[in-house]
Amino acid sequence: MTVAHPPLLIVAHGSRDSRSAATVRALADVVRTRSDAPDVRVAFLDLSAPSVGDALAGLHAEGHRHVVAVPLLLGHAYHARVDLPALVDEVTARLPRLSVTVSDVLGPDPLLEDVALDRLTGAGATLSDPHLGVVLAAVGSSHEAANDVVTRIARGWDGRHPARVTAAFASAARPDVPAAIAKLRARGARRFAVASWFFAPGLLPDRIADLAAESAPDAVVAAPLGTDPRVAAVVLDRYADTLTGAARTA
Structure with a gap:
């Protein structure tokens, strides 16, 4: 399947606490409401389903050949630097026709700081x-x-x-x-x-x-950043930046 805008896979950490995955899925719904949103999916690095491997395999089975993964992470720690790249490499080794581009993490970003401050004053x-x-x-x-x-x-x-x-x-x-x-x-x-x-x-x-x-x-x-539309905007910014970068290097 060839599409102008490849699917956006939001990749979150995962948690034993069901509120965490529910918030990630609700954020994906907010992203989908944007007029410029592509096909948005969700996956988790650990503890929640679907896993990154299962989500990518599912997209491949649907006929997609390029996916942009956006890590729902606030810094370049272990999950961003090691864990997610290793999972992507494992999947693409099994599915060589699938190309996965991983965007930059979401934080830090001025919009996210604004959300955190608003959550604080709102509390x-x-x-x-x-x-x-x-x-x-x-x-x-x-x-x-x-x-x-x-x-x-x-x-x-x-x-x-x-x-x-x-x-x-x-x-x-x-x-x-x-x-x-x-x-x-x-x-x-x-x-x-x-x-x-x-x-x-x-x-x-x-x-x-x-x-x-x-x-x-x-x-x-204060409450976490959650499903604020500005968080969704940063997700789409990372997706767009990744596509622009891919176009420049193609």
Whole structure:
């Protein structure tokens, strides 16, 4: 099957928490509402179905010969650098007539930062409050460059708003949420809020909320980025950028 616009395969991490996959599928529905949207599918790296391999094999069986995979990831950590490329190589080795182009990850992106800030203020945080301490919470990675991206975003927010802002991580990196709140308290913060650098609800965002409640019982906790139309717009931007790049190198 030859099509002008190949299918867009949104590839998410996957989770044992059903809310995560449901949010990814709902985001795909938002992408589909855009007038410029191609055929949109969903796949997961682990723990949720369909797997990347099954989704690509299914598209191949339908007659597609080119697929653009857009990783629903916020940084260039293990899943983006190693896991997804290895899965794609495995599938294309079995299906040599199938070409899969993997786009850049979604984050960081100014639109996603705007969504995270809107989620934060929507939860009740007042960024003009000089006594507010904001924790920008992310998953954390053993790849330090991925953590540095989150730290830079937090520093940027810290420089633009009276509220004090610092980064924290759910796993594999420091500081964790209690340490970040202690750091903010030492800088004079009296009230606290947690911004979410996650796409969907799940076990790690829940862990962050629990830790925040233990360290600062009145802390405001923002929802993940979720199905905001700006997230869908970034997905389509990555898809379009990938096609343009493929055309330039063809």
